[in-house]
Amino acid sequence: MSDDTPSADPDAPPGEPSGPYEADGAREEGGAEGDDERGLGDFRRDLSALAARPGSTNERISAEKSARAELSTFAGAGVRSERAYGGDHFEFRVEPDGTRVRMYRLFGDELEEVRSAFAAPLGFDELTAAAASASVALLTGPEGAGKYAAARALLVGAGHPELYRLAPDTDLAGFVEDDVVPGAGYLLVDAPRTLVETLGAFEVQRLERLLAPVGCRLIITFPAGVRPNDPDTHRQVREIGDPPSPDAVLTAHLTWRVGAVRTAEFGAVDDVASLIPGRSPTESPLVRAADAARMLAETTGSADEAVKRVADRLALNDVHSFHRWFEELGDIDTQCLAVSVAVFGGEPHESVAALGRALQRRLQPPQSPDNLEMPRSSPLAATGEKRLARLHAARFAEEVSARYGGVPGRVVRYLDPGVPRRVLEQVWAEYDQAQAELPAWLRQCARNELPSVRVRAAVAVGVLAEAAFDTVRTTVLQQWAADTDPRLRDAAATALSTAVRQPCLDQAVRDLVRGWAAEQGSTALCATAARAWTVLLDDGAEGDEPALRLLDQLADVDGTQVVEAICLSIAECLAMAGDSRHRQAFALMRNWTAAREPRRRVLGELAFLYAAADLREERRGDEQDGAPHSWPALLAMSARDPVRQREIAALWETVLNSSGSYETAYGVLGEWARAADPDPAARRAFARLLERVSARPRARRIVLFLADRWTRSGEAAAPRSAAEIRALLNGKTR
Numbered sequence: 112m113s114d115d116t117p118s119a120d121p122d123a124p125p126g127e128p129s130g131p132y133e134a135d136g137a138r139e140e141g142g143a144e145g146d147d148e149r150g151l152g153d154f155r156r157d158l159s160a161l162a163a164r165p166g167s168t169n170e171r172i173s174a175e176k177s178a179r180a181e182l183s184t185f186a187g188a189g190v191r192s193e194r195a196y197g198g199d200h201f202e203f204r205v206e207p208d209g210t211r212v213r214m215y216r217l218f219g220d221e222l223e224e225v226r227s228a229f230a231a232p233l234g235f236d237e238l239t240a241a242a243a244s245a246s247v248a249l250l251t252g253p254e255g256a257g258k259y260a261a262a263r264a265l266l267v268g269a270g271h272p273e274l275y276r277l278a279p280d281t282d283l284a285g286f287v288e289d290d291v292v293p294g295a296g297y298l299l300v301d302a303p304r305t306l307v308e309t310l311g312a313f314e315v316q317r318l319e320r321l322l323a324p325v326g327c328r329l330i331i332t333f334p335a336g337v338r339p340n341d342p343d344t345h346r347q348v349r350e351i352g353d354p355p356s357p358d359a360v361l362t363a364h365l366t367w368r369v370g371a372v373r374t375a376e377f378g379a380v381d382d383v384a385s386l387i388p389g390r391s392p393t394e395s396p397l398v399r400a401a402d403a404a405r406m407l408a409e410t411t412g413s414a415d416e417a418v419k420r421v422a423d424r425l426a427l428n429d430v431h432s433f434h435r436w437f438e439e440l441g442d443i444d445t446q447c448l449a450v451s452v453a454v455f456g457g458e459p460h461e462s463v464a465a466l467g468r469a470l471q472r473r474l475q476p477p478q479s480p481d482n483l484e485m486p487r488s489s490p491l492a493a494t495g496e497k498r499l500a501r502l503h504a505a506r507f508a509e510e511v512s513a514r515y516g517g518v519p520g521r522v523v524r525y526l527d528p529g530v531p532r533r534v535l536e537q538v539w540a541e542y543d544q545a546q547a548e549l550p551a552w553l554r555q556c557a558r559n560e561l562p563s564v565r566v567r568a569a570v571a572v573g574v575l576a577e578a579a580f581d582t583v584r585t586t587v588l589q590q591w592a593a594d595t596d597p598r599l600r601d602a603a604a605t606a607l608s609t610a611v612r613q614p615c616l617d618q619a620v621r622d623l624v625r626g627w628a629a630e631q632g633s634t635a636l637c638a639t640a641a642r643a644w645t646v647l648l649d650d651g652a653e654g655d656e657p658a659l660r661l662l663d664q665l666a667d668v669d670g671t672q673v674v675e676a677i678c679l680s681i682a683e684c685l686a687m688a689g690d691s692r693h694r695q696a697f698a699l700m701r702n703w704t705a706a707r708e709p710r711r712r713v714l715g716e717l718a719f720l721y722a723a724a725d726l727r728e729e730r731r732g733d734e735q736d737g738a739p740h741s742w743p744a745l746l747a748m749s750a751r752d753p754v755r756q757r758e759i760a761a762l763w764e765t766v767l768n769s770s771g772s773y774e775t776a777y778g779v780l781g782e783w784a785r786a787a788d789p790d791p792a793a794r795r796a797f798a799r800l801l802e803r804v805s806a807r808p809r810a811r812r813i814v815l816f817l818a819d820r821w822t823r824s825g826e827a828a829a830p831r832s833a834a835e836i837r838a839l840l841n842g843k844t845r
Contacts, residue, residue, distance in 0.1 A: 150671040154678075154717065155775045162724035162782035165743075167562075168682045169727065174563040175605060176213070178570035181456045181524070182532045212290045212688060213278035214297070217263070222274065225260070225267045228367035228401075230359050232257055233352035239268055241349050246322040247315050248330045249344070251337070252351035255395030258332040259300050261351055269328060271296030279303065283314060285688045286321070289751075293325040302333045312343040357387045357400040364404030376414040377407055383418050386425060402527075409526065424503050424527065433537055445498045447471040450545070452504050453534035454556075454571040456524040458564060460495070460506050463523050466556060466564070473548040503527065532574060539575050549575075550587045557591070557602035569602035573609025580616055584623065592627055592639035597672070600635060604642035611646040620646050628661055634670035641665045641676035645683070659684070659695045666703060666714050674714055678721040685722050685744065693748070697758045704765045716772040719762045724779045730792070740790040743783045750796035760803035764810045777817060784821045784829035798835040805840060815840065 161167065232238075242248040242265045250265075252258050266274055273295040277286075281299055283306065310331075322329060339345045361383075365374040377383050386403040387396060406424055410417040426432035440446050444467075451467030458466075499505055506521045525531055538545050556568035576583040583606075591603035611620040624647065627633075628640035640661065647658035662677050684696045703715025726744035749756035766776035787793035805811035818833040 151674065151713070154671060154675055155772070158717070158720050158724050158775050159778040161721070162779045165725045165727050165782075168679070168686050168722075168725050171562060171566065172683065172686055174566040175570065175608075177457055177563070178567040179609060181528075181567070182453075182535065182570060182574050212281055212286050214275045214281075214290075217274040217276060221263075222267065224364070224367065224401075225263045228363045229260060229264045230257075230355035230363045231264070232261060232354045235261065235264075235352065238349055238351065239265060242328075242330065243269060245347070246319045246328050247347075248328070249310075249339070249348045250330055250332045250351060251335055251348055252332075253335045255354070255397060256351050257354045257395075257397050258351055259298070260397070262298050262300070262330040262332050265330060266296030266298070266328060269296065271326075271328060274298065276300065282306075282688070283310070283318065285690075286318070288321065291321060291325060291327055293327065295327050297322075297327065297329040299329065299331045302331050304333075304337050307331075307333045307337045308340050310339045310344050311341040315344055315347070354397060357396040358384070360397050360400040361387065361404050364401050365407065368404060368408035373414075377418065380414050380418045382422065383407075383414075386418065386421060406526075433533060434541065437534075437537070440501055443471055443475055444468075445501060447474065448498055449502050449534055450538055450549075452499075452502060452523055452525060453531040453538075454553075455564060455567050456504075456531050457522055458561075458567065460521055460523040462561065462564065464495070466559075469555060470548070470552045473552055474544060499523065503530065535571060535574055536578055539578065550583075553587070554591070554599065558596060558598050565598055565602060566605060569605035570609050572602065573606035576606060576610040577613045577616060580610065580619060588623075593633060593635050595635060597638070597675070600639040600672075600676070601642055603639050604645075607643050608645045617646075624661070628665055631668050634668065634672050637665055637668045638670070638672040638676040641673060641680055644680045655689075655692055655695065659692075659699060663699055663702075666711050667708075669710065674717060677714060678718045681718040682722040682725055685748075686726055690752075693755070697755070697762075700762060701758065704762065713771060716766050716769055716776075720766055720772060720775055720779055723763075724782070727786075740793060741786060742790070742793050742796075743786055746783060746787065746793065746796055746800065749800045750792075756800060756803060760800055760806075763800070763804045764807070767804070767810060767813050780817060781821060781829070784817075784832040788829040788832045794832050794835040797832055798839045801836050802839050811840065 238250075238261065242250075248265070250258055250262055263274065271294060273292060275292070275295055275297050277297060277299045279299075279301060280303070283299075318329060321327075335350075338348065362374060362378075365377060369377075386407075387399050403421060403425070406421040407417055410420050412420070423436070426436065437446060437449065440449060447470040448464065448467040450470060451463050455463045455466055496506075502525065504523055504525045506523050508521055525534075539549060540546075553568045553572055557565050557572075559565050559568070572583060572587055576588065588603050588606060591599040591606075594600060607620050607624065611617050624640050624643045627636040627643075630636040644658045644661055647661055648655050662680060665673055665677060681696055681700065684692050700715045700719050703711045703718070706712055706715070723743060723745050727741050728744040728747045729739045730742050730747055745755075745759050749759045763776070763780070766772045767780070769776070783797060787797040801814050805814045814836065818836045821829040821833040
């Protein structure tokens with residue numbers, strides 16, 4: 112049948128060999144979907160369900176970032192606490208992840224701190240005048256000189272109503288119009304040496320032209336001794352003046368937080384001055400002073416009692432003091448809760464407490480007549496707040512932007528961001544009984560029904576791998592990687608993507624993943640290698656290419672486990688920022704769908720359909736209120752970039768004509784139509800994309816058939832999307 116053959120039955124269902132819906136140049140799939148590919152049909156059906164409830168990839172990436180933030184020195188990135196009212200109540204707000212550049216918005220007390228407690232360095236007025244004359248300012252100075260505080264004060268003083276902090280690894284080339292909030296101020300704190308040295312006048316001018324017209328400003332800070340290689344950029348660098356004294360910072364912050372009277376009470380306590388030098392010598396005295404003021408303000412009781420309790424909190428930074436604190440918690444229940452809060456901080460208190468009890472059951476002998484946990488008829492006692500107080504932790508009211516919208520709740524965290532990692536590392540290193548049970552407990556948690564709990568357990572294993580890589584590799588990672596449970600394989604991959612961030616481990620981690628990929632007799636190990644693809648990103652001079660080559664190498668491995676793993680990893684690649692990564696991912700899918708081998712063709716189709724079904728992006732619509740709409744992320748890409756539009760249209764044409772994938776493709780494309788239906792901009796982008804898909808007569812007839820279906824599908828209808836498509840294709844029917 113030629114492309115021009117009319118349909119014998121215009122209303123025939125897709126797939127009827129007599130109509131235009133027969134696959135265009137349909138290929139025989141051979142054994143690719145037979146008994147040798149067990150579960151591939153199930154995976155196709157899962158894709159149809161996924162399209163109706165998208166977002167798992169973004170949810171997984173967001174959970175991983177949050178878990179790393181809780182256990183890293185950049186704790187709190189993306190999460191900011193704000194005192195809402197008295198006592199121990201806080202509110203946490205989490206900004207939704209951007210699609211290109213990671214950032215978080217500064218809220219409440221951090222902005223008020225700048226307005227009410229900023230102690231200016233010497234020459235700050237001159238610095239203010241210099242920064243006001245440009246939309247991009249470069250600020251340098253010694254470690255601990257207060258560059259971050261000064262940068263915030265410069266932006267607040269310039270009148271920016273919203274401030275955003277960019278992630279430390281931000282690639283400024285990816286900072287584009289879609290990321291910019293009009294009138295906002297942006298901070299890139301402690302920029303990496305390579306970024307500063309390679310920052311040229313052209314890029315600075317591009318940023319100026321991006322930010323100045325919409326009233327925005329970006330301040331980049333970096334350590335003394337680092338300079339841009341470009342002489343024009345070098346001349347724009349400003350030095351921060353001599354910092355204020357730590358005592359002045361302590362007094363300013365205390366006065367802001369508790370008022371002059373309470374500040375004077377603290378000043379009368381002899382030991383208050385010892386709070387500042389009592390911390391790690393690597394930490395800035397100004398930061399120590401501000402933290403000491405915050406802790407004093409959070410502590411009730413007399414000034415003497417408050418100073419003593421804050422000194423106890425600060426002592427957790429000392430190893431010997433940590434051991435004394437941990438052993439004086441009083442009972443194994445509270446010790447296990449301490450470990451659970453360290454690993455799962457940011458989860459609801461009920462979940463954290465339950466996970467702590469699971470660890471306790473592993474460490475404590477079973478109940479017996481001689482070992483009663485609670486004698487009969489003992490009254491219930493409120494222990495939650497007391498235990499958290501002993502841990503220097505608290506419950507927080509939090510609303511997190513998640514897959515199906517923000518859900519209010521109460522989560523638990525340590526009050527000080529450095530404590531979770533210290534608890535985990537010290538319990539692993541110094542408490543043999545706990546070390547023996549932690550792997551089994553984390554394995555249990557890595558199979559939890561909550562995805563965020565699974566991710567946090569995996570990140571904790573990655574942190575432990577940084578401290579004892581060989582032990583964790585043999586006792587945990589290798590076993591998880593070879594398991595039949597995909598949750599454990601994913602957890603092994605997440606753990607490695609955490610450990611690889613340590614320079615001393617990056618080569619060992621990459622060699623381990625390459626070794627698993629070479630074990631083509633083990634489908635599980637190959638699938639884990641595919642899920643661990645991110646460990647090969649930024650691999651020296653080759654950049655991201657080794658990571659994508661790994662996925663291409665694994666495309667030849669037989670097994671549904673590997674197909675699913677590659678599909679998830681391709682979706683992650685497309686969810687990340689970076690045009691180069693997107694280009695390579697689309698090139699892989701195009702090559703796979705055009706391959707001679709049936710296995711590769713099936714993989715390419717499923718990888719595209721998984722990304723099309725799951726990835727979403729928030730974009731503002733055309734309405735006056737500018738309300739955001741959830742777009743299919745690949746549709747948003749096609750609207751931004753004509754090259755991406757051409758690639759995505761070609762892949763849609765392939766799957767719509769595929770004898771093995773067309774039913775799944777119809778379902779996913781239908782969800783795109785419904786997602787676009789409420790938003791005029793999305794409908795236009797969708798229609799333009801399908802116009803390109805319809806360049807060939809057979810594909811055009813399929814698109815018109817689907818548009819008719821979307822008009823008549825009842826509750827699942829997308830009539831406005833269908834009308835937009837028919838209007839655009841009108842007059843092109845042959």
